[in-house]
Amino acid sequence: MLFSIHADGPVPIYEQIVAQVIYGVAAGAVKVGSFIPSVRELAEQLLVHPNTVARAYQDLERLGVVTPRRGRGMEVTSQAPTACRSKRRDLVRRRIRDALREAAASALTPDEIRNLVDEELTAVNGKRR
Amino acid sequence: MLFSIHADGPVPIYEQIVAQVIYGVAAGAVKVGSFIPSVRELAEQLLVHPNTVARAYQDLERLGVVTPRRGRGMEVTSQAPTACRSKRRDLVRRRIRDALREAAASALTPDEIRNLVDEELTAVNGKRR
Amino acid sequence: MLFSIHADGPVPIYEQIVAQVIYGVAAGAVKVGSFIPSVRELAEQLLVHPNTVARAYQDLERLGVVTPRRGRGMEVTSQAPTACRSKRRDLVRRRIRDALREAAASALTPDEIRNLVDEELTAVNGKRR
Amino acid sequence: MLFSIHADGPVPIYEQIVAQVIYGVAAGAVKVGSFIPSVRELAEQLLVHPNTVARAYQDLERLGVVTPRRGRGMEVTSQAPTACRSKRRDLVRRRIRDALREAAASALTPDEIRNLVDEELTAVNGKRR
DNA sequence: GTGGTCTAGACCACG
DNA sequence: GTGGTCTAGACCACC
Numbered sequence: 001m002l003f004s005i006h007a008d009g010p011v012p013i014y015e016q017i018v019a020q021v022i023y024g025v026a027a028g029a030v031k032v033g034s035f036i037p038s039v040r041e042l043a044e045q046l047l048v049h050p051n052t053v054a055r056a057y058q059d060l061e062r063l064g065v066v067t068p069r070r071g072r073g074m075e076v077t078s079q080a081p082t083a084c085r086s087k088r089r090d091l092v093r094r095r096i097r098d099a100l101r102e103a104a105a106s107a108l109t110p111d112e113i114r115n116l117v118d119e120e121l122t123a124v125n126g127k128r129r
Numbered sequence: 130m131l132f133s134i135h136a137d138g139p140v141p142i143y144e145q146i147v148a149q150v151i152y153g154v155a156a157g158a159v160k161v162g163s164f165i166p167s168v169r170e171l172a173e174q175l176l177v178h179p180n181t182v183a184r185a186y187q188d189l190e191r192l193g194v195v196t197p198r199r200g201r202g203m204e205v206t207s208q209a210p211t212a213c214r215s216k217r218r219d220l221v222r223r224r225i226r227d228a229l230r231e232a233a234a235s236a237l238t239p240d241e242i243r244n245l246v247d248e249e250l251t252a253v254n255g256k257r258r
Numbered sequence: 259m260l261f262s263i264h265a266d267g268p269v270p271i272y273e274q275i276v277a278q279v280i281y282g283v284a285a286g287a288v289k290v291g292s293f294i295p296s297v298r299e300l301a302e303q304l305l306v307h308p309n310t311v312a313r314a315y316q317d318l319e320r321l322g323v324v325t326p327r328r329g330r331g332m333e334v335t336s337q338a339p340t341a342c343r344s345k346r347r348d349l350v351r352r353r354i355r356d357a358l359r360e361a362a363a364s365a366l367t368p369d370e371i372r373n374l375v376d377e378e379l380t381a382v383n384g385k386r387r
Numbered sequence: 388m389l390f391s392i393h394a395d396g397p398v399p400i401y402e403q404i405v406a407q408v409i410y411g412v413a414a415g416a417v418k419v420g421s422f423i424p425s426v427r428e429l430a431e432q433l434l435v436h437p438n439t440v441a442r443a444y445q446d447l448e449r450l451g452v453v454t455p456r457r458g459r460g461m462e463v464t465s466q467a468p469t470a471c472r473s474k475r476r477d478l479v480r481r482r483i484r485d486a487l488r489e490a491a492a493s494a495l496t497p498d499e500i501r502n503l504v505d506e507e508l509t510a511v512n513g514k515r516r
Numbered sequence: 517g518t519g520g521t522c523t524a525g526a527c528c529a530c531g
Numbered sequence: 532g533t534g535g536t537c538t539a540g541a542c543c544a545c546c
Contacts, residue, residue, distance in 0.1 A: 012536060019235075027236035039519065049538045054519070062320070067395065071436070071518050071546030088235050093245050095228040100246075100253045103221045106148075107156035110254050116222050117229075117246060124229045125239050137325065141530060178329070178531045270521060277493075285494035297534065307523045312534070329531030329533050346493050351503050353486040358504075358511045361479045364406075365414035368512050374480050375487075375504060382487045383497050399545060436546050 001030060001037065005046050013048055017056035018063075019091065025065060025076060026084040035073040036066060063087065134175050142177055146185035147192075148220065154194060154205060155213040164202040165195060192216065259288060259295065263304050271306055275314035276321075277349065283323060283334060284342040293331040294324060321345065392433050400435055404443035405450075406478065412452060412463060413471035422460040423453060450474065 001024055005016050024030040036042075039057060043050040057074055060066045064083055066074040103113045132149050134142055153159040165171075168186060172179040186203055189195045193212055195203040232242045259282055263274050282288040294300075297315060301308040315332055318324045322341055324332040361371045390407050392400055411417040423429075426444060430437040444461055447453045451470055453461040490500045 007537095014536085023235045029236075038517080040517090049540095051539085052537065055536090057519080068519060069394075069546090070399075070544085073518060088237065089245075092228075092232045092235050092237060092242070093249065095231050096245055097249045097252070099221075099224040099228040100249050102148075102224050104253045106152045106217050106221050107158075108217065108221060113221070113253075114250065116218075116225055117250065120222065120226045120229050121243065121246065123226070124233045124242075136327075141328075143530080181531055184531085265522095272521080281493045287494075296532080298532090307525095309524085310522065313521090315534080326534060327531095328529085331533060346495065347503075350486075350490045350493050350495060350500070351507065353489050354503055355507045355510070357479075357482040357486040358507050360406075360482050362511045364410045364475050364479050365416075366475065366479060371479070371511075372508065374476075374483055375508065378480065378484045378487050379501065379504065381484070382491045382500075401545080439546055442546085 003042070003046055005048070007048070013046075013052050014056040014059065017042070017046075017053060018059045021056075021060055022063075022065065022084045022087050022091075025080050026088040028081070030076055032076050032078050032080060034076050035069075036060075036076065038073050132171070132175055134177065136177070142175075142181050143185040143188065146171070146175075146182060147188045150185075150189055151192075151194065151213045151216050151220070154209050155217040157210070159205055161205050161207050161209060163205050164198075165189075165205065167202050261300070261304055263306070265306070271304075271310050272314040272317065275300070275304075275311060276317045279314075279318055280321075280323065280342045280345050280349075283338050284346040286339070288334055290334050290336050290338060292334050293327075294318075294334065296331050390429070390433055392435065394435070400433075400439050401443040401446065404429070404433075404440060405446045408443075408447055408452065409450075409471045409474050409478070412467045413475040415468070417463055419463050419465050419467060421463050422456075423447075423463065425460050 001021075003017065003020050005013055007013060021030065021036060030036065036057075037045065039050050039053045043053045046053070057066065061068060061074070064077060065080045067077050069075050100113070100117075103116070108116075132146065134145055136142060150159065150165060159165070165186075166174065168179050168182045172182045175182070186195065190197065190203070193206055194209045196206050198204045229242070229246075232245070237245075259279075261275065261278050263271055265271060279288065279294060288294065294315075295303065297308050297311045301311045304311070315324065319326060319332070322335060323338045325335050327333050358371070358375075361374070366374075390404065392403050394400060408417065408423060417423070423444075424432065426437050426440045429435075430440045433440070444453065448455065448461070451464055452467045454464050456462050487500070487504075490503070495503075
């Protein structure tokens with residue numbers, strides 16, 4: 001499980017942790033029944049305060065992605081993969097939708113918008129190669 | 130000049146005001162030399178705190194879009210249209226880029242991402258018809 | 259809005275705050291559109307740390323009972339009464355169910371259990387007079 | 388001696404073990420002079436950490452329910468039945484009392500509370516038939 | 517060792 | 532003024 005956290009930027013650290021766990025589970029990189037890193041361990045790895053990790057884990061628990069096993073850690077639940085794939089799709093769709101709505105509200109023409117989208121889409125795909 | 134403000138939601142109200150003025154100028158709906166509404170007037174119209182409008186106007190002034198005319202209000206500058214078209218493009222591109230980066234980070238496949246984009250793109254265009 | 263908090267005892271303070279707001283809304287003592295006390299205000303009143311109150315308020319927001327109004331406070335939502343009455347019933351029923359299941363598991367006879375329940379029920383009702 | 392342990396849920400495992408031994412003795416299912424399972428044996432049976440069982444047995448010893456016999460295990464004491472019947476009653480009464488107090492604090496009417504109690508009471512009794 | 521709660525206090529964005 | 536986030540560190544229960 002690899003995390004990359006941007007401590008600056010507008011997105012709270014704990015939200016970044018939540019999202020990355022969700023993406024990891026959705027992608028199958030984190031298996032059902034396995035344990036995500038302990039609060040202290042991950043805090044040390046990410047150079048953030050344990051409380052920040054703990055808050056992320058509470059959110060993940062609330063989402064049904066992990067369940068606390070007392071004395072052992074946070075275990076990935078059986079319904080996590082389904083929930084995470086759905087959640088991932090929702091998160092991504094929501095962000096795309098908001099961006100495109102902003103674009104439409106800006107009175108840019110549909111052609112201009114599509115050009116921008118295509119440019120950024122190839123840029124992103126290029127990065128993934 | 131029509132404003133639509135979403136008091137809830139993650140985007141600060143003052144940013145919404147700034148963006149909508151920029152979009153209005155960029156689209157040619159707000160002319161050079163005209164005056165945007167007074168702080169009090171707009172605050173009343175939008176049911177927001179005057180401080181919020183004032184902050185938006187400060188930003189617009191700092192961006193060179195409007196300039197204060199004592200006793201008369203905020204006048205749209207001659208360089209505003211050029212600046213706003215550029216700024217608009219930057220704003221929209223930035224949001225699209227961020228959304229697509231998030232999509233890539235989520236480990237969704239490029240195909241799935243493109244499908245989501247296409248769905249939302251037609252949805253947005255549909256709304257504009 | 260009156261709160262009574264038991265800082266000792268097994269129930270976390272933030273849960274007590276959550277429950278009491280829910281009960282207040284369910285009982286009609288807290289109206290839709292009104293604002294619950296600010297974090298700092300309630301923290302001072304209850305002699306607890308503001309963070310503790312903030313955590314309770316986050317839970318209430320997650321439950322859809324209140325919504326943050328930036329710069330103004332936490333407003334009771336329109337769906338709060340329905341949600342709170344339902345939630346209250348669930349909470350109380352859950353506690354009663356657990357107690358009675360424990361009683362059944364203890365191999366006490368149904369008659370003994372009913373006697374205990376009746377005793378405690380009259381004791382509680384007596385306190386409310 | 389049959390145990391049913393819920394590893395999740397709010398009740399600590401060691402408390403569940405303690406309670407079930409108490410209930411077994413109170414109901415006469417566990418006889419004076421008999422031996423309860425060894426720590427290792429029970430831990431293996433319940434898929435629980437031996438420390439957890441050991442802690443439960445410490446509590447039972449402290450309560451005077453069992454007494455350690457070197458090399459042979461934990462023996463049920465002669466005063467255990469009386470103590471367990473009393474303890475059982477206390478435990479059950481305490482849980483019922485707490486549940487009903489919560490119900491009263493929730494501002495549900497006495498009638499609503501009684502209805503909930505009756506519903507759950509018949510539900511529990513139904514399960515025992 | 518694990519997570520959970522609480523206090524303490526800083527800093528920030530927003531209105 | 533409001534809530535939101537983060538760091539810091541204590542204490543606890545449980546395994």
